[in-house]
Amino acid sequence: MRLFFEPESVVVIGAPRKTGPGALNNIEMMLRYGYKGRIYPINPNADAICGIKAFPSVSEAPETADLAVISVGRDRVLPMLRQCADKGIRRAVVITQGFSDADSIGAELQRQIVELAHSTGMRIVGPNTMGVINHYKHFTTAFVDRPFPGKFPPVSLIAQTGFIQVAAREIAYGDWGKAIDTGNTSDVDFVDALNYFNDDPETRIICIHMEGMKRGREFLRAAAAITLKKPVLAIKTGRSRAGARAALSHSGSLVGEDDVFNAAFRRAGIIRVKTLLELRDSIHALLCLEEMKGPRMCVLTVTGAGGIMCADAAEDYGLELSGLPKGLPEKLKQGMPDWIHVGNPIDIWPIGMIGGDYMRVFRETLRELLVADEVDGVMCIFPVSVSALHEDLNLLQAVEEARRQSGSSKPVAIWTYMDNELFREKYERIERVGNFDSIDQAVQGLGIALRATRNRERRAHEPKAFPYDAEKVRSLAGPEGVMAGEKALELLACFGIPVPESRLVSSAVEAVAAGKEIGYPLVLKLAGPAFLHKSEWGGVVPGIRNRRDLEKALRDVEKSVRRKDSRARIDSWLVQEQAEGKEILMGLKLDPQFGHVIACGLGGIYTEVFRDVSREIVPIGRGEAERMLKSLRMYPLLQGARGERPVDIEVLIDILQRLSFMATVLPGIREMDINPVMASAEKCVAVDARIIFE
Ligand code: ADP
Ligand code: MG
Secondary structure, eight states, X not given: OHHHHSOXXXXXXXXXXXXXXTOOOHHHHHHHHTOOSEEEEEOTTOSEETTEEOBSSGGGSSSOOSEEEEOSOHHHHHHHHHHHHHHTOOEEEEOOOOSTTTOHHHHHHHHHHHHHHHHHOOEEEOSSOOOEEEGGGTEEOOSSOOXXXXXXXXXXXXXXXXXXHHTHHHHSSSOOSEEEEOTTOSSSOHHHHHHHHHHOTTOSEEEEEEXXXXXXXXXXXHHHHHTTTSOEEEEEOOGGGTTOSOOSSHHHHHSOHHHHHHHHHHHHTOEEESSHHHXXXXXXXXXXXXXXSSSEEXXXXXXXXXXXXXXXXXXXXXXXXXXXXXXXXXXXXXXXXXXXXXXXXXXHHHHHHHHTOHXXXXXXXXXXHHHOTTOSEEEEEEXXXXXGGGGGGOOHHHHHHHHHHHTOOOOEEEEEEESHHHHHHHHHTSTTEEEOSSXXXXXXXXXXXXXXXXXHHOOOOOOOOOOOOHHHHHHXXXXXXXXXXXXXXXXXXXXXXXXXXXXXXXXXXXHHHHHHHHOSSEEEEEESTTOSSGGGGTOEEEEEOSHHHXXXXXXXXXXXXXXXXXXOOOOEEEEEEOOOSEEEEEEEEEETTTEEEEEEEEOGGGHHHHOOEEEEESSOOHHHHHHHHHTSTTHHHHHOSTTOOOOOHHHHHHHHHHHHHHHHHOTTEEEEEEEEEEEOSSOEEEOOEEEEEX
């Protein structure tokens, strides 16, 4: 990747002779950007371009350049790449459009480009790309003229479009330090770029724009490693198409494409943002605030109303209001009238004004907050003004001194108002201070810093392996498409997932005998491949307390089935031990990018109504299983609401881990539902399951 970002020489194929307005001449742009490497224009119809000697073909260039930049018509791209390969050039940026972005002919051409890359070992960025920017080397492959930025923070961009490079002023905070547009992402992809930025000392923050992706597992591995060092922000578009694909199971329909990306990003420690504005604010926060070690925010404000807004925003962004340092309220109230109240938010205005030394009281309070054990970060609101009448309100020095005297590097998010823009930079020169456009953005900034810190400090939970009867699993998990009922439960049992006692029977006499063996109460169910959704046939009868009930249930189910379809034949029944408790759904779905995704949520008949589901990428460890359960809206029900006994959460955590392990043993599972697991304080059992194999 270094040759893409730091080439010492470049052949430029397809640059026009023309320069100036409308020429879109990328050699002209390189020169204007101040690129100091050697440039070799390739153009049979020109002696020189931009005053640089041109060559009729790549083979005639005097050296093997580090990089080729190609923008000829799509039909000529492949021959040019061959010329480059013959010359020994190992890297190419293909700017030309009209490949898989266009039509089937373009897609075929792109396939041939990839083939050439694989057979020659050449690496290719694009096609359909703006290519690469590296401000540290004054290098650009773009055909858009932008003034070279005066400042560019160490933020690197990987995008599948060029516009985010060009719109750096609007989207980045300042500019990008380095950027790569992977375009159609035919060869060089997110994984390559991430691995480069991982080791790159000029990259502190990574931003990703993603439309789609192929190497999901490798991406997760690369990203998970980086986020332990550097924050990664991602904007993934195409949210609206999520879950459009038809699915055969609950798990299939409850785990849409977008949900999988959410699970994948969370797992890799990537912070997903929804909008470009959020992206910019997040970059801003990470650049200025860097980190926040815990969620406790203290608000220091000159406006009570603004303080309440901070408190509201705290909840939105995963923060809480901190307690106040010991002794601080008493100190602030000293010499004040009785009506002065000190809490968090701290309304500093009346105290400053009555005491007559606003600046000092602000400085001392901020300093105390910065050293206090109770506080992880501070949010400040105060006015800044160019008016001579308000010179006394300027707190720049106070913030500076509080920072210095405290010796602490806790983040300070501020929102200054009246003349905010004029003062922003001055405040941000102070270490770990960010000055934002609004109260919400400032609080959000602390939230982002907290998330980045948590991601960096997160520890992966080792997935557990479980003993299982491999022989039996092999005999059960045949090639059949759909496996349901008793057989599916048997397969679960092989992996130690608890199931109720049950017997498959084919007559009333057998059913009664089974009932006697298992013991009442029982549930009677239709069995056999004809009855996949048993309840819909009237084929599940719970609450059977004795032999008489059982015989009646058999007759009732038969009647119900006949009424629905007079030709339907019942070959077998399942007599099952009755379980009690809450109904929980657990499931698996095979995602083409990321492999198996595990889901759990509210089970039973309202599953699709409430869609209360959490998801993780397989394999999961204990921590992930616990998080899955805790993040459910129904979790308080599992803990026992209104005097109910809590269900055995530990067993649920165990079942989820076993399910995850099962997916690693049986990669052919396409979709799977356990619906429901009946969960109570005494036990949790899977009473019904359906597995769809590839
Ligand atoms: P299906 O999903 O094919 O209709 P299930 O076996 O899931 O059939 O049964 C439907 C419902 O009956 C379950 O959601 C659950 O409420 C209840 N049920 C099924 N088996 C049991 C059992 N062993 N103990 C208690 N309730 C059960
Ligand atoms: Mg069911």
